[in-house]
Amino acid sequence: MKKKVLLTPGPTNIPENLLGVLGTDIVHHRKVDFHNVMKELNENLKKIFKTRENVYVLTSSGTGAMEAAVVNYFSKGEKVLVINTGYFGDRFRKIAGIYGLEPINLEYEFGESYKLEDVKKALAENPDIKGIFMTHSETSTGVLNNVAAVGELTKDTDILLVVDTISGLVANEFDFDGWNIDVAVAGSQKAFLIPPGLAFLAMSKKAGRAAEKSDIPKYYFDIKQAEKAFESKSETPYTPAIGLIIAANVSCRIIVEKGVENIVREKYELRKYIEQKLSELDFKILVKDEENRSNTLISVVKDGIKIKNVIRSLEERGYTVTGGKGDFEDSLMRVGILGEFSREDIDEFLAVLIEELEKQ
Numbered sequence: 571m572k573k574k575v576l577l578t579p580g581p582t583n584i585p586e587n588l589l590g591v592l593g594t595d596i597v598h599h600r601k602v603d604f605h606n607v608m609k610e611l612n613e614n615l616k617k618i619f620k621t622r623e624n625v626y627v628l629t630s631s632g633t634g635a636m637e638a639a640v641v642n643y644f645s646k647g648e649k650v651l652v653i654n655t656g657y658f659g660d661r662f663r664k665i666a667g668i669y670g671l672e673p674i675n676l677e678y679e680f681g682e683s684y685k686l687e688d689v690k691k692a693l694a695e696n697p698d699i700k701g702i703f704m705t706h707s708e709t710s711t712g713v714l715n716n717v718a719a720v721g722e723l724t725k726d727t728d729i730l731l732v733v734d735t736i737s738g739l740v741a742n743e744f745d746f747d748g749w750n751i752d753v754a755v756a757g758s759q760k761a762f763l764i765p766p767g768l769a770f771l772a773m774s775k776k777a778g779r780a781a782e783k784s785d786i787p788k789y790y791f792d793i794k795q796a797e798k799a800f801e802s803k804s805e806t807p808y809t810p811a812i813g814l815i816i817a818a819n820v821s822c823r824i825i826v827e828k829g830v831e832n833i834v835r836e837k838y839e840l841r842k843y844i845e846q847k848l849s850e851l852d853f854k855i856l857v858k859d860e861e862n863r864s865n866t867l868i869s870v871v872k873d874g875i876k877i878k879n880v881i882r883s884l885e886e887r888g889y890t891v892t893g894g895k896g897d898f899e900d901s902l903m904r905v906g907i908l909g910e911f912s913r914e915d916i917d918e919f920l921a922v923l924i925e926e927l928e929k930q
């Protein structure tokens with residue numbers, strides 16, 4: 571079967587060199603070969619997140635790390651602010667509610683970023699807010715939220731800033747220490763270009779102190795266990811996805827060698843190219859302001875046709891792109907560019923897209 575081209579915001583196609591690594595034997599997770607992998611992986615993850623602190627590796631999808639970000643740093647009944655700019659922002663609201671926090675839901679229109687005045691107002695009206703949850707790159711819409719501006723509000727306070735950068739990291743600028751972030755989570759199947767199954771969690775010293783006081787029950791995702799195992803032995807508390815960790819190590823080594831800034835620029839240029847081409851085909855870009863557009867994907871709407879049918883035809887012709895939900899089910903198309911794509915690859919895709927649009 572011909573390989574499908576995954577023009578999605580994760581999972582991505584796996585590059586040949588990483589497929590090769592995934593096809594190799596594993597090592598034992600309580601022995602020195604594994605310790606060496608974990609040490610190198612941690613050093614490169616620190617460079618990718620831009621932090622001096624250790625970055626922990628969890629065997630779960632990204633949502634597992636979102637859950638870890640709730641259960642480890644907060645206590646029941648605590649008030650938190652959720653900046654909800656889409657499907658994934660809403661997931662934080664749900665997880666926080668399930669664990670007995672009191673989320674204040676700051677919700678925005680589909681395709682819009684948040685407004686800083688609203689965050690300031692919520693903080694002024696609720697001096698007992700303990701944390702702010704936000705999504706860096708909102709994959710359901712293509713919105714890129716300004717994390718640094720919120721970090722300016724939470725730095726030098728006891729409020730924790732928790733950021734889902736699962737689809738944002740590597741494709742967009744990110745600065746864990748510089749933006750005063752306390753907890754950030756990422757996932758292996760997005761810009762790391764390896765299969766799903768690993769999540770990465772960075773935490774500040776301030777978050778570490780909050781973890782000492784948290785009263786929410788946890789076992790598998792207890793970050794203090796992860797900290798202890800890594801700091802004492804360069805291990806994880808339980809058997810991790812060893813094969814994926816070996817691949818993540820090679821992936822992160824490649825990302826650091828290439829330079830995150832270079833990858834961000836490459837994705838930016840590819841996004842601008844696709845935006846222009848799709849505009850010429852009468853698509854409208856969902857996210858209005860350039861400064862709020864994520865390099866992870868291009869979200870476009872087209873009136874007058876059922877884009878859902880086009881997406882189905884593209885799938886039959888070897889191209890996987892995704893659509894929208896709810897009100898946007900018939901009109902939204904999301905083209906993800908986390909995978910490795912050249913302009914020629916994109917031109918081939920666009921030629922097929924044009925053929926399918928003409929059939930509508």
Ligand SMILES: *Cc1c(COP(=O)(O)O)cnc(C)c1O
Nearest residue numbers: 631632633658707709736737757
């Ligand atoms: C993919 C994604 C997730 C969910 O990750 P899973 O690996 O599916 O659990 C969460 N947030 C964002 C922004 C994502 O893009």
